[in-house]
Amino acid sequence: MTASQTADKDQVFIFDTTLRDGEQSPGASMTLDEKLQIADILDEMGVDIIEAGFPIASNGDFEAVSEIAKQAKTSVIAGLARAIHADIDRCAEAVKHAEKGRIHTFVSTSPIHLQFQMNKTEEQVLDIITDTVTRARNLIGDVEWSAMDATRTPIDYLCRCVEAAIKCGATTINLPDTVGYATPDEYKKMFADIIERVPNSDKAIFSVHCHDDLGLAVANSLAGVAGGARQIECTINGLGERAGNAALEAIVMAIRTRSDALPYASNVDPKFLTRASKLVAGASGFAVQHNKAIVGKNAFAHESGIHQDGMLKNAETYEIMRPEDVGVKATSLVMGKHSGRHAFKDKLKELGYELGDNALQDAFRRFKDLADRKKHVYDEDIEALVEDEISIAGENTKVIALTVIAGTGGPQKAILTMDIDGRHETREATGDGPVDATFNAIKAIVPHEATLQLYQVHAVTEGTDAQAEVSVRLEADGRIATGKGADTDTLVASARAYVSAMNKLAMRQQTGNPGALKAS
Numbered sequence: 280m281t282a283s284q285t286a287d288k289d290q291v292f293i294f295d296t297t298l299r300d301g302e303q304s305p306g307a308s309m310t311l312d313e314k315l316q317i318a319d320i321l322d323e324m325g326v327d328i329i330e331a332g333f334p335i336a337s338n339g340d341f342e343a344v345s346e347i348a349k350q351a352k353t354s355v356i357a358g359l360a361r362a363i364h365a366d367i368d369r370c371a372e373a374v375k376h377a378e379k380g381r382i383h384t385f386v387s388t389s390p391i392h393l394q395f396q397m398n399k400t401e402e403q404v405l406d407i408i409t410d411t412v413t414r415a416r417n418l419i420g421d422v423e424w425s426a427m428d429a430t431r432t433p434i435d436y437l438c439r440c441v442e443a444a445i446k447c448g449a450t451t452i453n454l455p456d457t458v459g460y461a462t463p464d465e466y467k468k469m470f471a472d473i474i475e476r477v478p479n480s481d482k483a484i485f486s487v488h489c490h491d492d493l494g495l496a497v498a499n500s501l502a503g504v505a506g507g508a509r510q511i512e513c514t515i516n517g518l519g520e521r522a523g524n525a526a527l528e529a530i531v532m533a534i535r536t537r538s539d540a541l542p543y544a545s546n547v548d549p550k551f552l553t554r555a556s557k558l559v560a561g562a563s564g565f566a567v568q569h570n571k572a573i574v575g576k577n578a579f580a581h582e583s584g585i586h587q588d589g590m591l592k593n594a595e596t597y598e599i600m601r602p603e604d605v606g607v608k609a610t611s612l613v614m615g616k617h618s619g620r621h622a623f624k625d626k627l628k629e630l631g632y633e634l635g636d637n638a639l640q641d642a643f644r645r646f647k648d649l650a651d652r653k654k655h656v657y658d659e660d661i662e663a664l665v666e667d668e669i670s671i672a673g674e675n676t677k678v679i680a681l682t683v684i685a686g687t688g689g690p691q692k693a694i695l696t697m698d699i700d701g702r703h704e705t706r707e708a709t710g711d712g713p714v715d716a717t718f719n720a721i722k723a724i725v726p727h728e729a730t731l732q733l734y735q736v737h738a739v740t741e742g743t744d745a746q747a748e749v750s751v752r753l754e755a756d757g758r759i760a761t762g763k764g765a766d767t768d769t770l771v772a773s774a775r776a777y778v779s780a781m782n783k784l785a786m787r788q789q790t791g792n793p794g795a796l797k798a799s
């Protein structure tokens with residue numbers, strides 16, 4: 280595999296290690312079936328190299344690498360191996376089924392790793408590199424060598440290690456920021472220096488592999504490419520050891536979106552990114568944070584009025600990528616307490632409502648009120664609210680305020696204020712439960728003899744803060760009317776529904792005056 284130039288852009292190879300480094304996240308183990316599905320989508324989306332596992336780690340890992348190797352259509356399938364013959368041989372055994380297989384062998388190079396992890400001298404590790412890269416090359420033509428903890432390795436020694444690996448036939452040289460310690464400038468300089476100083480550095484492709492301990496994994500990866508690397512090791516959703524690896528989706532979209540500043544091309548088709556993200560989140564059990572770049576639930580969602588207004592005028596005001604390019608159906612304008620009139624009106628139109636100016640203002644006021652009390656305002660909430668608004672429009676008897684005292688102590692008491700033809704009246708009433716007390720308070724303000732035929736409550740959406748939609752059916756003199764009310768407070772919704780039914784009944788008696796129901 281050689282890096283090529285397409286027009287004015289250098290090709291960068293995308294090496295996905297979700298199934299190896301990603302699976303190393305505590306608790307992220309995946310089944311064989313899940314791994315096969317993930318590998319399949321990675322292959323289809325154009326990932327150049329899939330690191331399918333660490334074959335010596337377990338029989339399950341060996342089987343996963345072998346099966347993925349068998350199913351792969353275009354991607355290179357790599358397996359990881361320590362600088363140990365048994366690891367390398369087992370890896371070769373697993374990747375041999377692939378049309379294009381790779382052995383990825385690694386050894387520590389930093390002083391702290393040499394002293395404590397490996398208990399070896401620099402010279403001993405150099406001999407190990409020579410021995411193990413040669414062994415791997417004798418088994419397969421595509422060998423990647425990694426210097427574990429490269430970014431904490433003195434540059435002179437790192438140059439000697441890289442030189443030895445290339446001399447023995449390594450075709451890819453990976454210099455990982457194993458502990459996420461580097462800064463972008465340092466990482467870029469390390470690649471530039473090594474590529475310049477190591478003889479025959481042009482015989483290998485250099486690779487970045489960054490961890491996100493300081494939140495710099497994507498920035499460091501792109502800096503490494505600016506320093507001369509042409510392979511990027513990354514994972515879907517940034518899954519990986521500790522704080523994770525560089526996120527594949529962010530890398531791919533940064534290169535595409537900022538091609539002016541990042542003159543590189545990748546083979547990945549970004550339309551698969553959202554699907555791949557969901558698949559990995561489901562298989563690993565690691566939910567994607569809502570504000571995650573590209574694949575987070577909010578990456579293409581806007582709640583604030585000013586942004587929504589801008590988006591309705593021109594999407595480029597607040598979006599630098601098109602959602603459909605990464606497999607998201609469309610931008611969503613989420614209705615919430617920060618939304619403004621433009622978005623609210625647009626949402627009503629989408630839901631099929633055209634309100635006049637006054638009704639719109641009233642509905643918007645109630646919507647803001649609702650959004651202040653409720654975490655999520657769903658379309659169903661807005662529909663219930665508007666239906667409620669429409670049903671009470673023009674009514675001259677309205678609920679203004681309600682306080683209910685309920686609980687085990689009893690008796691339940693309701694204190695209700697109503698507007699009757701512009702006049703406010705307040706009464707208290709008790710009842711057999713809070714709903715009964717509320718209805719008794721209505722009767723105290725508007726005495727009537729209509730009888731209750733139906734009282735029904737249902738939650739408009741899920742959650743304890745859901746709006747209740749209440750239906751009340753009243754009968755008087757053989758006539759029936761049903762009223763509806765919606766509110767996050769079930770008792771307020773009940774009072775509204777009752778009053779609405781009362782108003783309708785009065786209309787049907789053609790008096791328009793609920794008080795006249797008394798005569799029926």
Ligand SMILES: CC(=O)SCCNC(=O)CCNC(=O)[C@H](O)C(C)(C)COP(=O)(O)OP(=O)(O)OC[C@H]1O[C@@H](n2cnc3c(N)ncnc32)[C@H](O)[C@@H]1OP(=O)(O)O
Binds near residue numbers: 337
């Ligand atoms: C930065 C990275 O992501 S590196 C990859 C990390 N991933 C994993 O470790 C996941 C899979 N690992 C495993 O299943 C196991 O650790 C195995 C099968 C690889 C090894 O298991 P064990 O033989 O029981 O060894 P254990 O894990 O306890 O210790 C690691 C040994 O490997 C040695 N080692 C570590 N890295 C390397 C290397 N690159 N090359 C050679 N030896 C290494 C350590 O020095 C230690 O050797 P020691 O027993 O002589 O002290």
Ligand SMILES: CC(C)C(=O)C(=O)O
Binds near residue numbers: 453458
């Ligand atoms: C094995 C290597 C590539 C690694 O995962 C790291 O250094 O983080």
